[in-house]
Amino acid sequence: MHADWHTFWPKVVDATGETVYMVLVTLALSALLGTGVGLALHTTRKGGLLPSRLVHTVLNALINVIRPVPFIIAIVALSPVTRSVVGTMIGTDAAVFPMVVVATFGVARIVETNLLTVEPGVIEAARSMGAGPLRIVVTVLIPEALGPLVLGFTFVLVALIDFSAVAGTVGGGGVGNLAMTYGYLRFDTSVMAVSVAVLIVLVQIAQLLGNLLARKVLRR
Template identity: 55%
Template sequence: MMPATDWEALRPTIVTAVGETLLMVGATIIMGGILGLALGVLLNTTRRGGILENRVLHTVLNVLVNIIRPIPFIIFAAALGPLTLAVTGSTIGAKSMIFPLTIASTFGISRIVEQNLVSVDPGVIEAAQAMGASPWRIIRTVLIPEALAPLILGYTFALVAVIDMTAVVGAMGGGGIGDFALSYGYRRYDWAVTWAAVVVIIVFVQIAQFIGNALARKALRH
C-alpha cells in the first residue's frame, strides 16, 4: 500500500510548477502569436491573386510550414537542442523551453491565420483597393478585422495546443506541470499527484476556452 501523499510538502513544488507553466504559455502565445500572425498574413497575401502576390516567396514559406508543422513537438524540440543552447545558453528549464515552443507555435499559428484570412470576402478587399488603400492598410483595417472572430477562435485552439506542449517539455527537463506530474507522480507511482496535474491542465484549458469563446462572441457582435 502506497503512503498518503504529503500535499503540505508538495505545495511549494506544485506552485512553482504552475508558475513555470504560466510563464511558458504566456511567453509562447505572445511571441509565437505575433510571429505566426506575420507569417500567416504573408502566406495569405503572397498567394496567387493576393494583394502582395509573390509566387516564389509563397512557395518557399508554404513548403517551410509544411515541413516543420507536422513534426511531433518532442522530436522537434530535441532536434532544436543545439540552436536552443546557442540562443538561451541551456536546454533545460522553463525559460530555455520557451524558444522551441515559440518556433513550433509560430508555424502552427501561421497556418491557422492563413486559413482564416482566406474566408474574407474578396469583394471587400477589392473595394479597398479601388479606393486606393495600400496593401499594409488593407491588411490592418480590412483583412484582419474582417476575420477577427475566427482568428480569436483559432488562437484559442493554438493556446490549448501550447498548454499541451508545455506539459510535454516536462519529459525533457523543461519544468512546469508536466515535469511535476512525471517526477512526483508517475515515477513515484503516486497517482494522486498525477491526477492533480491532470486537473490543473484541465482548469487551464477550460479557462482559455471560456475566454476565447467570449472574445469571439464579442467580436462577432461588432
C-alpha cells in the same frame, strides 16, 4: 514514496506558475511571428495583394515540413539551437524556444486560413478606393477575420498547454515536470491525478476566455 501534501502544495503552485509563464510567453511571441508569416502567405499568394511565387512557395514549404513533426521530436531536434540561443536545454526558458518555433508555423497556417474567408469583393472595394496593401491588411483583412482569428488563437492556446506538459517531461519545468518527477518516477498516482486536474482546469479557463472574447468580437 508518496508526497506529503502539507509541504507539496507549494510545488504544485510553483509548477502551475511555470506552465502559465511558458504558455503566455509562447503565445505572445508565436502570435506576433505567426501572424506576420500568415499575412505574408496570404498577400504573396496568386492573386494576393503582393503576389510572389518564390516567397509563397518557400513559406508554404516551411510550414508543411515543420507542422507535422511531433512536438517531443521537435524539442530534441532543436536542442542544439536551443542551447545556442538560450544557453541551456533545461528549464522554462529553454522550453519556450522550441514551443515558439513550432507554434509560429501553426499560427501562420491558422492566420492564412482565416484571412482566406474574407470576401474578395471587400478587398477589391478597398483597392478601388486607392487603399494600399498595408492599409488593406490593417483596416480590412484583420478586422474582417478577427472573430475566427480569436477562435484560432484559442485553439493555439489550448495546444500550448499540451506542449508545455510535454516539454516538462524532458526537463522543461511546469506541471509536466512535476508529474514526471514526483508522480511517474515515484509511482505516486496522487501527484499524477493532481497534475492532470491542473492541466484540465487551465484548458477550461483558456477555452472559456477565448470563447467569451470571440463572442464579443463577433457581436461588434
